[in-house]
Amino acid sequence: xxxxxxxxxxxxxxxxxxxxxxxxxxxxxxxxxxxxxxxxxx
Numbered sequence: 001x002x003x004x005x006x007x008x009x010x011x012x013x014x015x016x017x018x019x020x021x022x023x024x025x026x027x028x029x030x031x032x033x034x035x036x037x038x039x040x041x042x
Contacts, residue, residue: 001038008035015039 008031015036016029024030
């Protein structure tokens with residue numbers, strides 16, 4: 001988890017809670033969503 005968190009921070013991806021029922025409108029939001037999910041997965 002720490003490696004992924006460091007990766008997302010290095011990429012400048014913020015943490016967002018993107019709705020699961022919506023398609024990503026901008027690919028970078030996928031990174032931000034994954035970054036935000038790290039806390040929930042732990």
